[in-house]
Each structure stands twice: as structure tokens, then as C-alpha cells.
Amino acid sequence: MSSRMTRTILRWLLVLLYLAAGYFHLTTPLTFLAIIPGWVPYPLQVIYWTGLAEVAGAVALAQPFGPWLRKAAGVGLALYALCVWPANINHMLIDLARPDHGLGLAYHVPRMIAQPLLIWLALWTAKVTDWPFTRRGR
Template identity: 90%
Template sequence: MARTTLRWLLALLYLVAGYFHLASPLTFLAIMPGWVPYPLPVIYWTGLAEVAGAVALAQPFGPWLRKAAGIGLALYALCVWPANVQHMLIDLARPDHGWGLAYHVPRMIAQPLLIWLALWTARVTDWPFARRSR
């Protein structure tokens, strides 16, 4: 039951994030690392990826599609990590320190948790809850 509930919450989180990437791309443009080519199209594509991943993760019909979504969203969270680091560096360099460490440190810690959660809720992994066989 917990896994299903968290799967739906994660899908909702990615659906909302995808919506904001598509509806307000300039907000994300400000935190895009300079080495990313074609940053505005990348923002739109990431929004579409989040929406597609959320829909596939939430659907009740095909476990193989949920697993594909879990793997895709885990890889996605790994790939956008540099933008989150960039956001933290830009924000903390501001004279008022922006959102501050109280926002950015938990966000950095949450990134591996999001990666694991995508894999666990999609049933790609049972770690660390799997029983060990003797």
C-alpha cells in the first residue's frame, strides 16, 4: 500500500514539475548550466519527459510500462542534478544568499532519494526491503 501511494505521489510531483517546465520555461533557463546546448528546447523536452514519465508511472495496466517509467525518471533525476547544483551555486552567490542552505541542502539530499523512489515505486528494485534468502 505504501509503495502504491508513494508511486502516485511521485507521479503527481513529476506531473506538476513537467507542467511548470512547459508553462514557465524562462524560470528554469536561469539555472541551466552553460554547457547545455539549446537550453530552451532542453527545458521543454524535460517538461515533456516529466509528464510522460508521470503518466506511465501512474497507469495501472502495464507493469512493464511502470518499470520503464521508473528507470526513465531515475535517469532523468540523475541527469538534471547538475542544474540543481547550478541553482544552488547561483542562489548562494547572491548577496542575500537566495533560498539559503536550509532549502538547497535538503534538495541535494533529496535527489538520490528521488532516484531510488522512482525505482522502488515502479518495482524495479526492492532494496532495502527485500528479504535475504539463506
């Protein structure tokens, strides 16, 4: 499989992932309320805005016209994934503090590892970066 095809397939998987995540943030916001760190103001509104950001980023990443909007979406989704990381960390801490350890390390460790991968994937599938697949001097 070519790098171009791999990038396209992964871009569409990312589009579907963010569309689904946005849908759930918008339709079941109370599910996410418990994992929002206490220092975040207006947590319910933040959940709605994150859902809208996910849907908008997915739509922009999916568009077939000109690379500039896709690149902007890649940067936006990468920044988004970075900004929501504290909620994911908070979710892990809350969950593991439960007597039954909630979803457990088998869920949370891969989830924590996946976050930087999502950041990179947004940038790579949008062609913001070719790292680590480019050779030096190219």
C-alpha cells in the first residue's frame, strides 16, 4: 500500500472518529461532565464547544478542495487533542481512584499513549508534516 493511500485511509478514519466524538459530545454532554477538571470554567458549555470543534474539524479534514483548509483542520485538531488531554488525564485519575478501578489501566494506558498519536495523525494526514517519513535534505 502506498504512503498516499495509507494517509488517505487514516485521514478518513480520523474524520469518522472526530465526527463520532463530536456527535457524542453534542448529544450526551452529561456523560463527559464528570471528567472535566474542576479548574475549567463553564464545563457544560465547553463540552458543547468541543463537540462543535470536533465536527467542524472533521468536516474540514474531509473536504476535497484545496489543501489549505485540510491543513488548517489538521492543525486545529492537533491543538484540540492537546487541549483536551487534561480531561483525559483527569478521567484516568478519577477512574483509577474508584474502589473497582473503573476501566482500569488496560484502557487508560493505551488512551494516554493514543493522545500524542492523535496529535501527530491530524498533522500527518492533513499533510502539515511528513515526519518521520521524509529523508533529511529533501
